[in-house]
Amino acid sequence: MNIFSPRFISDKEFDDNFPKEIERLSGKHWAPATIAKRAAKFLVNRPGIKVLDIGSGAGKFCIIGAACSDGFFTGVEQRQNLCEVAATIAQHYHVSNVKFVHANVMDIDFSQYDAFFFYNAFYENIEGGNAIDKSVDLDPELYQRYTLILTEKLSKMPAGTRLVTYWGEWMPEGYELVYTNGNDSLRFWERRE
Numbered sequence: 001m002n003i004f005s006p007r008f009i010s011d012k013e014f015d016d017n018f019p020k021e022i023e024r025l026s027g028k029h030w031a032p033a034t035i036a037k038r039a040a041k042f043l044v045n046r047p048g049i050k051v052l053d054i055g056s057g058a059g060k061f062c063i064i065g066a067a068c069s070d071g072f073f074t075g076v077e078q079r080q081n082l083c084e085v086a087a088t089i090a091q092h093y094h095v096s097n098v099k100f101v102h103a104n105v106m107d108i109d110f111s112q113y114d115a116f117f118f119y120n121a122f123y124e125n126i127e128g129g130n131a132i133d134k135s136v137d138l139d140p141e142l143y144q145r146y147t148l149i150l151t152e153k154l155s156k157m158p159a160g161t162r163l164v165t166y167w168g169e170w171m172p173e174g175y176e177l178v179y180t181n182g183n184d185s186l187r188f189w190e191r192r193e
């Protein structure tokens with residue numbers, strides 16, 4: 001099965017691979033297929049670029065991004081079951097330039113990566129009604145702490161580092177906004193300092 005054949009995969013086709021309880025989260029929590037493709041095209045500006053998805057969920061951004069580019073995608077995700085689902089779907093589509101790591105992104109060494117995708121991953125800490133499930137501790141204090149540490153980690157990356165943010169008001173320090181879509185949900189950034 002191929003994500004591009006006979007035409008680019010729709011959200012419904014991709015989401016049909018998920019177990020029901022994960023599929024129902026898609027509209028709110030997993031990147032739409034067209035967003036994943038556009039973000040990947042910006043992030044992978046040369047072959048072999050190593051892209052980190054900060055909070056990769058069920059793998060939708062990473063798998064679609066990897067399938068439509070020649071970058072290498074790593075998703076880090078705090079929920080083990082989501083990592084397992086993601087790996088199964090990557091295998092199903094024979095997408096090999098992707099892997100999933102079960103970890104807290106706070107423990108990840110960003111210097112091992114060239115480019116980053118961030119879909120408002122910490123938001124469920126401040127909006128309980130938006131939680132994926134009850135398997136991890138959610139706390140507004142974590143939102144503050146994670147956001148601060150993420151800002152610090154990204155501020156240590158070299159000039160030219162690319163970042164895509166999807167939803168959320170957070171803005172990275174030292175990055176120039178190079179593109180935003182109509183409703184400001186999708187933003188492309190490049191480190192200038």
Ligand SMILES: C[S@@+](CC[C@H](N)C(=O)[O-])C[C@H]1O[C@@H](n2cnc3c(N)ncnc32)[C@H](O)[C@@H]1O
Pocket residue numbers: 028029030031053054055056057058059060061062076077078079082103104105106119120121122132146
């Ligand atoms: C909005 S979803 C985005 C999923 C994926 N990036 C996509 O676009 O399809 C955010 C994910 O980040 C994960 N997450 C939140 N905080 C995390 C942390 N500190 N470390 C690892 N994963 C985290 C959540 O469990 C959730 O699956």
